[in-house]
Amino acid sequence: MSMTADPTRTLFPLSDPLGVSASLNDSERGLVLTLQETLERDVAPLVNEAWDQARFPQAIVQPLVDLDLVEPAALEADPRPIFRGFRCFTLARTDASVATFHTAQAGLFRTAVLEGGDNQMVAEWRPKIASWERFGVFCLTEPEHGSDVAGGLATSARREGETWRINGTKRWIGAATQADWLAIFARDDDDGEVKGFLVPSEAPGVSMETISGKTALRIVQNAEITLEDVSVQESLRLKNVHSFKDVARMLRLMRSDVAWIAAGVAAGAFEAALRYVDRRRQFGVPLGSFQLVQEKLARMQGNVAQALSLCASLSEAQENGSYRDEHSALTKSTVCLRMRETVALAREVCGGNGITLEADVARYFADAEAIYSYEGTHEINSLIVGRSLTGIGSFLPRTNT
Structure with missing residues (x-):
């Protein structure tokens, strides 16, 4: 498959008004654009029916594998955290399940082997994970x-x-x-x-x-x-x-992927809602012309912009080595809160049609609930942050004795 993307195409102009994606270099940007085009062409047309039928469409697997996104040869180096983040974001902007599927290999399983395996295992398994030969x-x-x-x-x-x-x-x-x-x-x-x-x-x-x-x-x-x-x-x-400390180290690395996925789901819901209010007419005028609708759209875009900024800062901390547990926990919990509000607003501006797959926001609205809880619930992540602030671990109920 060709890895050439249209260099004149703007990357996420609606969801990234502050230009966070400008931190991608040219090679990374080209890969993300190609992923975006592949998702729009080969994946997006299949997801609503697959979601409705609760089945995984096998036809989407090979196009994703062919993109060589786990350890792209085009980068000539290990993928940077910011690239891995926008990879998750772009996948989730199309569909959360597709992002979860891809990240199971590119994030979770790869991290288990690279962090948990010895040098011999990593040398043998790493290229086979990158090529999807071993899933x-x-x-x-x-x-x-x-x-x-x-x-x-x-x-x-x-x-x-x-x-x-x-x-x-x-x-x-x-x-x-x-x-x-x-x-x-x-x-x-x-x-x-x-x-x-x-x-x-x-x-x-x-x-x-x-x-x-x-x-x-x-x-x-x-x-x-x-x-x-x-x-x-x-x-x-x-x-x-x-020990579990070694597993926790893996979870710390992977929790950032979930924050980026949450940001992508929020972006997908926001953009779907914007498309809907642009074409829907009420009282003889476009739905998007109503002041209350525009206020909700502005709030949604602000949520996504905030989420992207937090995620990018987290990726920067990963790259410079200042990354700690409380950073990923704070980002995951905060971005998921913004995601939850955004998908609800997206459903709201679509009215009754917002609960249908045809309006294209219902998937995001429902899927957000799973992302809100997996890879650490809001409560657990809040307690990780709270422990870092106070020095007191409060994970177990306290009793008066």
Whole structure:
């Protein structure tokens, strides 16, 4: 596929009025423009029907793979955080499920291997992840342990010579049914610490059930994964994962992706609402001519501009090495609040038609609720920030004794 984009095309003129995207260099900008064009041509026409039917359209996979966006050869260097951010933003601006699917590989699974694997594993796996030859997902959350997974993680691993025996259940694992590999995190029976393993999805003892009845992210297929006496070779252990602190380091790196996705969802909803009020007429005049509608549009654009500015500052902190837990937590929680308001306003200005897929805001409105909660709820992220401000951890209820 050609990687040449139209250099005269403006990048996100409506959603980026302050020009945050100007921090992309020419190569990065070209890749984002090409992604944008591919999404508009090959993905956007399929998402409403797929969302309505709660199915993943396989036809979108190869166009995304062909773009070579995980570690683009066109960049001739590791992707910068600002590029990775705009990659997430652009995907989510089209659809949150598509962004979640792509980030499962380019963000979650890649981070698990690069941060958790030893040098030999990274050397072998990195190019195969970049090419999608090995497609994997990050498996941490469990049916009974989400926000408290650090201390409550129940999946177990027992070493038996040069193999490990894994038992447990993972839940809400996006794209798991399409993956070849599962990055499983389990508690070592021997020392009680969390370890990481790369498990083939078709290994004996692995079974999956797609979660149905979702009202958000209906395109991406989330699964509950059961592991019963699954045997994994020691060579497939993530040898740089010694405790949950190492998993937390990965989560800190990945939480920024979710903030960028939230910003993209807000942008997609805002732009869809703007298109609607431009073509819709009431009382004989365009809906966009009403003062109250224009006030909501201005608020939406302000929310997206604020979100992009926060996300870009976070990416800058990542690049210069000043990045801390509370930075990603503050950005994720704040951007998600702005996203939540923006999708509600977008639905509001579309009136009753705003609950239909045809108006193109209902998907964003519903999907935002999942993004608001995953990769750290608003409450957990607020407590991370609160701990940094006060020096007091308040994650558990306090009792008077």
